[in-house]
Amino acid sequence: MKRLISEATGMVIGDPEAERSVPPTGFTARLTVFTAAAMAFLSVFALALSLATDRLADQWASELAQTSTIRISAPAEQAEAQVAAALRVLETTPGVASARALTDAEQRELLAPWFGPDLPVDRLPIPRLIEVVETSDGFDTTGLRARLQAEVPGAILDDHTRWREPLVDAASRLRLLGWIAIALIIGATGTMITLAAQSALAANAQVIRVMRLVGAEDGYIARAFVRRFTMRALAGALIGAILAGIAILTLPSADTTGGFLTGLGFRGVEWFWLLVIPVLIGVVAFFATRAAALRVLREQS
């Protein structure tokens, strides 16, 4: 552990003498920078997706949790009386902030996507709807259902539990998928950097032989490669993260159009993730290259 910390410190402080011993290899350099940039770009988007679904889940949970609907199915001549009775019950129910019956126009608007704008609401046996907004403490659902059953026989209370739970569940799964995607991207980054490092080590077998001949320890030789790949990965990841940040900034604003995709992005301190991702990829590159270098050096001895 102490050795790892010392090597990681060496990465930051640098060992240009060791790095200079290894000739620059154009192909693996470009491959590492491109891979790190592409992976950082994808990671930022996966992270943005995850954070957006997180916010969405919270939003659905809080918004739907604070509203309920009472549906009154009654013969046309009794409908108004039952609506009035239900509103009286709601007025005396603790935890109800407000309640109001939807107008015919509002009900027509709600049904328009399925039946078109000319639906004769007043002539069809469509249930009347009452929108109930709860206080932050909420109301006793079981008690309210019992009272409605006794005083308004045609009323059915829908507290949205049926709808809310699958939506929140879906959002939670999307968030989980976002994190899995990030883990896969980081894993793939490690794999690709390992392959690039192995390729560079194989191409420099003669360099390694000469360095060993003059008394270089494995740690010194590994450091020469590890520092180079870590710095390349870090630089590539920074480029990728900056490009992804710019792309996210250019997405339409959530305030103007609403909806899910327009909410994709970072808010406030979440922008610090743009710095965390390159560092994370740099750490992955450090460990991937170090493991590859020590393995190759062991095999070449």
Place this chain on the structure above:
Amino acid sequence: MIELEDVAYSYGGAELFSGLSLKLAPGSFHFLTGPSGAGKTTLLKLCYGELLATSGHVTLFEQDAARLDRDQVAMMRRRIGVVHQDCQFLDHLTMRDNVALPLTVSGRSSAFSADLDDLLAWVGLRRQADQLPPQLSGGERQRAALARAVIMSPDVIIADEPTGNIDWEMSQRLLSLLIELNKMGKTILVATHDLNLIRAAKSQVSSRVLRLKDRQLQQAGAEL
């Protein structure tokens, strides 16, 4: 210092040599000769820990070579300067950096920068210090390899056919440098098939000539 005792080495099932014993005492000068393919290079590699003997004991500075891990072998190589026939430089580094490589890998490069200039002057390469290895002649490269081999002030210098690719005049110059090092107390082991070089050395320094032939190491006779 370096001792081989009843050593055998096999490669791909074929025995290259066996029952071989050799002791390099401090300050001694040895030539190793023999026909091509006799195993001279292999024997040298056993002496600086690049290969392990199939059987027998190799002792490097009082340590069993078979028990050394890779990093311990690396530390051992800092006490043994090696000159190869093909020199083995890093072509992207200048001669100065190549010669300083043993210092660099041991973390002592800046402390010895003045010594480095003196050493390059000693082998007559001060002007070529900033050139790349492919820009140097065979003789210059061999002298640079010798400079690299001695920069850590090793106890032992092992040279494998150091005059194989250079003319007689340059061979003489290289030999003079090796003799000078020996007079400074360094132990020298030179593998060569150049009998004229051995004869030239014998007139200047007390040396022992060993012949590797028919899988055995023998003391060379009066023909030298």
